[in-house]
Amino acid sequence: MPKFYITTPIYYPSGNPHIGHCYTTVACDSIARYRRMQGYDVMFLTGTDEHGQKIEQKAAEAGVTPQQYVDGIVAIFKDLWKYMNISYDRYIRTTDDYHVKSVQGIFKALYDKGYIYKGEYTGKYCTPCESFWTQTQLDENGCCPECHREVKDAKEEAYFFKMSPFADRIEKLLTETDFLCPKTRATELVNNFIRPGLEDLCVSRTSFKWGIPVTFDPDHVVYVWVDALSNYITALGYGNDAYNDYDKFWPADVHMVAKDIMRFHAIIWPAILMALELPLPKHLAVHGWITFNGAKMSKSIGNVVDPKLLGERYGADAIRYHILREMALGADSDFSNEIMINRINTDLANSLGNLVSRTVAMADKYFGGTLPTDRQAEPIDEELISMAKALRDKVDARMDAVTLNLALIDIFDVISRANKYIDETQPWILGRDSANSARLASVLYDLLETIRITTTLLSPFMPTTMPKIWEQIGASADICTYEDAGRFGVLPADVTVHKGEIIFPRIDAEKEIDELNELIRASAPKTEPEIDLVPLSDLIGIEDFGKVDMRIAQIKECEKVKKSKKLLRLILNDGFGERQVVSGIAQWYSPEDLIGKKIILVANLKPAKLCGVESNGMIVAASVVRTTGSADTNNGTAAEEEVKVLFVDDSIPCGAKLS
Ligand code: ME8
Helix, strand or coil, X not given: CCEEEEEEEEECCCCCCCHHHHHHHHHHHHHHHHHHHHCXXXXXXXXXXXXXXXXXXXXXXXXXXXXXXXXXXXHHHHHHHHHCCCCCCEEEECCXXXXXXXXXHHHHHHHHCCCEEXXXXXXXXXXXXXXXXXXXXXXXXXXXXCCCCCCEEEEEEXXXXXXXXXXXXHXXXXXXXXXXXXXXXXXXXXXXXXXXXXXXXXXXXCCCCCCCECCCCCCCEECCHHHHHCHHHHCCCCCCCCCCCHHHHCCCCEEEEEHHHHHHHHHHHHHHHHHCCCCCCCEEEEECCEEECCEECCHHHCCCCCHHHHHXXXXXXXXXXXXXXXXXXXXXXXXXXXXXXXHHHHHHHHHHHHHHHHHHHHHHHHHCCECCCCCCCCCCHHHHHHHHHHHHHHHHHHHHCCCHHHHHHHHXXXXXXXXXXXXXXXXXXXXXXXXXXXXXXXXXXXXXXXXXXXXXXXXXXXXXXXXXXXXXXXXXXXXXXXXXXXXXXXXXXXXXXXXXXXXXXXXXHHHHHHHHHHHHHHHCCCCCCCCCCCCCCCCCCHHHHHCCCEEEEEEEEEEECCCCCCCEEEEEECCCCEEXXXXXXXXXXXXXXXXXXXXXXXXXXXXXXXXXXXXXXXXXXXXXXXXXXXXXXXXXXXXXXXXXXXXXXXXXXCCCECC
């Protein structure tokens, strides 16, 4: 039996799961179910990444131990996965004993091979902020980028993982193989991280305790990525006796992640595996973010949409369908209640739901539920039949390419064709004259077969509702298989349908949207999201403020500045004409996010050159700094900065002055 191993990231249990986590998990679940249907022996792994400073802090705030804290949130994750019908085969927690043991072994092996060495983390330390910074992160005066006070040189003992020996092989992996999907992202990784020289990775910390102790130096705990990434092999039994599946399932067929952690999976994970002399995973599928009103949905921002709340109103399958259908691999997808309700109404209630209920109702009305066996085919039937027959191969190719939204589009194309076929063949007219019985039976049979094939292929995506449709069209589950999805004419000629409940009721959009917005408002955190506040500056007089000329401007063009990770070059219409501005926001915005948007421009700044490109002014943005226990690595601090450009209402004309 062929094998298939697929993984989600292991999520931080530092807050409740949201629809972003749901996307990756539901996508992996649909692929896992599809592969099982195809006859693969599947291992589908998910889990939680439970160590780190942030968890330690949150637990302390809640007055519980870190273990108690994560236990509580893991229960919520598992409950949501149950509710969303996630068919994972294994759930790993990085606090599981077997994982701890394996990670200690991996760390030691890397050390023994000479890839991990003890060094000194040298950085700039800001005492009030208790933060380490690298030279490049300091502000333009060489001060703390958060509070702009002086920093001092400081050192911290830490272990480092040597990245440079693997640079060439990783570059080839990204550019010459089909490891990365979509491959278009390889250039960004190569240019930003590999070509400038891979920095060694800090892999231990001494400043907090909630982590896996380094066996040979217990003041240190393993820091973030060696612990987290290893889960993909420790969960199979690598380095432990808890499982015995490593030889069977490794290398993984697909790791799926969002773009925020692509770099760790595309560069660091292959480097660790190369150092351990283990095979590399076959594919890394990277998707974009689900955004909410344009901003990344995240726990700390308080714009989190609760998937369970939505599922309870519309059904878990409708939510699964919506998020899978909206997200194109590699791009972001904006979540809104309006889009979701429209999508459910258009595709599920109108297109699929109507096809099923009309077909079943007509079979019931004209034949008492059981089709007669005489048939009369006509040439017009051919297009629908051949589309339905060809569908399985198309969907196979989409699943191989991990383009789930395209698989759904292909399936719904056939469903729409079937609805059109009803309009073309007009069964209600055929039904008026019993002389047309054989023709009418043919039409209804073709429709029932099309429903059987499309709903079989949809069942990995919507596992609870599709079997209900099979019941209505008189198809037992043993003919709703992958094999039979490739054949037309499998239902018995005298099939009996069973009228049933409406599977996807139409949603009253206006009423629901009001109610949902209210619910989301009510469930959002009441307080402002926590950020690290920068102290207020000294007072100034109004005349000082008056010196700053701020104008509304529109972004006409935008591109990355070559050789810079941080800079974007923008052409703005400031009302008087065009001007060029360079802005250090490339880390947070891509050119497509910005073109067409109106912003606030500091218009009377003297020109300056950034990376050799002239900048005439500055775009106003907010700097949001949060202390986290999360992902990033080399800077010795756990502070994350997010820069948010202030977009303004499109109705304000370019050139308008702020006063
Ligand atoms: O990064 N849109 O955990 P995490 C789409 N523990 N997907 C989203 C999303 C959004 N708005 N928000 C989160 C970590 N995700 C590490 C991973 S793996 C060895 C360690 C999904 O809880 C997406 O899959 O921050 C993203 O990659 C993952 O959650 C990050 O989850």
